[in-house]
Amino acid sequence: MPNSKRHIEIMDTTLRDGEQTSGVSFSASEKLTIAQLLLTEVKVDRIEIASARVSEGEFLAVKKITSWAAANGFIDKVEVLTFVDGETSINWMVEAGAKVMNLLTKGSLNHLTHQLKKTPQQHFDEIAAVIALANSKGITCNVYLEDWSNGMRNSKDYVFQYLDFLTQQPVKRILLPDTLGVLIPSEVSEFISEIVNRYPNKHFDFHGHNDYDLGTANVLAAVKAGIHGLHLTVNGMGERAGNASLSSTVAVLNDFVKNVKTSVVEKSLYSVSKLVETFSGFRVSPNQPIVGENVFTQTAGIHADGDKKNNLYFNDLMPERFGRQRKYALGKTSGKANIENNLQQLGIQLSDDDLKKVTQRIIELGDRKEMVTQADLPYIISDILDSNTIEEKVLIENYVLTHSKDLRPSVTLKISINNEIFEEHAQGDGQYDAFVNALQKIYKLKKLELPLLTDYTVRIPPGGKSDALCETIITWLHNGKEFKTRGLDSDQTVAAIKATQKMLNII
Structure with a gap:
C-alpha cells in the first residue's frame, strides 16, 4: 500500500536566525560541524546558514559549508538570506559558492511604506530584477515576506497583490514569517488556509517565532492548514523569545498529525541539542520539552511506583525515541519505588531493612535541599552497610x-x-x-x-x-x-x- 502521508519540509535556521540569539556567535568551524550534523544525522531537508554581506567571518563560514556540501551532494539544501540590493548579495553568493537564496522582501504595507518609502510597484520591479539576475547565475530563489503576519492582519489587499505578482515569478518557495511572533493559532490557520487554497500549485513555508510561547502551537496550526514547509531552530534559539523549536515541533507532528511526515530522525535531536548548547553557550532550560535534562525524570515516589505497575505514568513521549533514558530522581519526595528503580539500573539488591535506611538517608539529604544522583547511591549504601557492622x-x-x-x-x-x-x-x-x-x-x-x-x-x-x-x-x-x-x-x-x-x- 503506497504511503499517502504528505511530506513537510523542515528547514533549520539555527545558523542564521538562531544565531541572532543575544550573545551567540558561532565560529566557522562550529557552523560547519552543526551543518554537517543537521544534514547527515538529524536529516532536516534544508538549512539556512547565514545572511549575505554580514562579515568576512560569515563569508568564510559559508565557503566552508558550501565546499563540504558540494562535495557530498548537499549543496541544494544550503540556503543564505539575501537582500533586494541589485547585484551585491548575488555576487556575494556566487563568491561563497552558495546555490539557494532566501530573498528578504516586505510582506506588509506598513514596512514597505515606512521603512523603504516605496510603492508596491517599485518594490515588485526591484524584486523581479533580483530574481532574474539570480536565475541567470544559476541560483535558486525563495522569497521571504517580512512582517507577513501583520500584513495579513492590517493590509491583506497588499499581501495578495504581492502574492499575485510573486506566483508569476520563477520562485521555488514563498516563505511566510510571523516576524514579531504576534499570531495565535486560529489566525495562522485562517491566513494559511486562505493562501494555499488561492495558490494551490505553489510551495509555502511558515516561519514562527515564540514571543507569546505559541511557537509550537502555531506551526501545528500551519501544518493542519496545509503549509508545505516549516522553519525551526535547535533549542528554540532566535531573537527575543526565540523561534519555534525543532525538537518540540517534530514530536508534535509525529504524535498528533497522522497524515503528514518529516525526514527528521528523532533519535538525533538530543545530540544536536547538546552540541548547539555547547557551541553557543546558550543553556537549555532543564524543563525544556524533549531536550531538557529533567523532562524524562520522575520525582514523586508515587509516579515511580505507578511506572512499576503497568507504566501508569508514561505517555507517548518515551525517552528512547530521542536517544534518552528515563530517570528517577532522588530527594525528599522519593519513595522506595524511586530508589528501587535506581538500584535496579545499577544492578544492586538490598534487604527491606537496608532499603528503608537508604530511603531515610536520601529524604534527610532532600530536606537539606541537597541534590542526590544515582552515582551517589553506592556511596550511601556503603556508608549505611559499614555503619551496620559497628x-x-x-x-x-x-x-x-x-x-x-x-x-x-x-x-x-x-x-x-x-x-x-x-x-x-x-x-x-x-x-x-x-x-x-x-x-x-x-x-x-x-x-x-x-x-x-x-x-x-x-x-x-x-x-x-x-x-x-x-x-x-x-x-x-x-x-x-x-x-x-x-x-x-x-x-x-x-x-x-x-x-x-x-x-x-x-x-
Whole structure:
C-alpha cells in the first residue's frame, strides 16, 4: 500500500536566525560541524546558514559549508538570506559558492511604506530584477515576506497583490514569517488556509517565532492548514523569545498529525541539542520539552511506583525515541519505588531493612535541599552497610566548628563514651585538626591513646556532578595495624568527623 502521508519540509535556521540569539556567535568551524550534523544525522531537508554581506567571518563560514556540501551532494539544501540590493548579495553568493537564496522582501504595507518609502510597484520591479539576475547565475530563489503576519492582519489587499505578482515569478518557495511572533493559532490557520487554497500549485513555508510561547502551537496550526514547509531552530534559539523549536515541533507532528511526515530522525535531536548548547553557550532550560535534562525524570515516589505497575505514568513521549533514558530522581519526595528503580539500573539488591535506611538517608539529604544522583547511591549504601557492622559505644553528641579571619579555627566538642559525657574546646590549623585536638584532650583524660592518622582522602561520586555528597576516607595506624574508616556528608569536615566516630567505636 503506497504511503499517502504528505511530506513537510523542515528547514533549520539555527545558523542564521538562531544565531541572532543575544550573545551567540558561532565560529566557522562550529557552523560547519552543526551543518554537517543537521544534514547527515538529524536529516532536516534544508538549512539556512547565514545572511549575505554580514562579515568576512560569515563569508568564510559559508565557503566552508558550501565546499563540504558540494562535495557530498548537499549543496541544494544550503540556503543564505539575501537582500533586494541589485547585484551585491548575488555576487556575494556566487563568491561563497552558495546555490539557494532566501530573498528578504516586505510582506506588509506598513514596512514597505515606512521603512523603504516605496510603492508596491517599485518594490515588485526591484524584486523581479533580483530574481532574474539570480536565475541567470544559476541560483535558486525563495522569497521571504517580512512582517507577513501583520500584513495579513492590517493590509491583506497588499499581501495578495504581492502574492499575485510573486506566483508569476520563477520562485521555488514563498516563505511566510510571523516576524514579531504576534499570531495565535486560529489566525495562522485562517491566513494559511486562505493562501494555499488561492495558490494551490505553489510551495509555502511558515516561519514562527515564540514571543507569546505559541511557537509550537502555531506551526501545528500551519501544518493542519496545509503549509508545505516549516522553519525551526535547535533549542528554540532566535531573537527575543526565540523561534519555534525543532525538537518540540517534530514530536508534535509525529504524535498528533497522522497524515503528514518529516525526514527528521528523532533519535538525533538530543545530540544536536547538546552540541548547539555547547557551541553557543546558550543553556537549555532543564524543563525544556524533549531536550531538557529533567523532562524524562520522575520525582514523586508515587509516579515511580505507578511506572512499576503497568507504566501508569508514561505517555507517548518515551525517552528512547530521542536517544534518552528515563530517570528517577532522588530527594525528599522519593519513595522506595524511586530508589528501587535506581538500584535496579545499577544492578544492586538490598534487604527491606537496608532499603528503608537508604530511603531515610536520601529524604534527610532532600530536606537539606541537597541534590542526590544515582552515582551517589553506592556511596550511601556503603556508608549505611559499614555503619551496620559497628556497635556504637562512642557518640559524637555535638560540636561547634568556627573559622574566622585572622583567628585559628576552633572546635567545641561534646562526646559520649560508654554513656559518660565529655566536653572540650581546642584550636588547630584547620577545623578538622581543631576537632582532633579537642578529641585528644578528652582521650588523655580517659588515659586512652588515639590511633595515628596516616592518610586522608576526599572524593566525590564519578563525574563530579553531585552537590550532595563527598566521602572522606581516613587511614589509621593502631597497635601496628592499619585500617580505614569512611564518612559521608555534603560537608568535607563533617564527613571526616563521621569517619572518626567509626574509628573510635572500632578501637
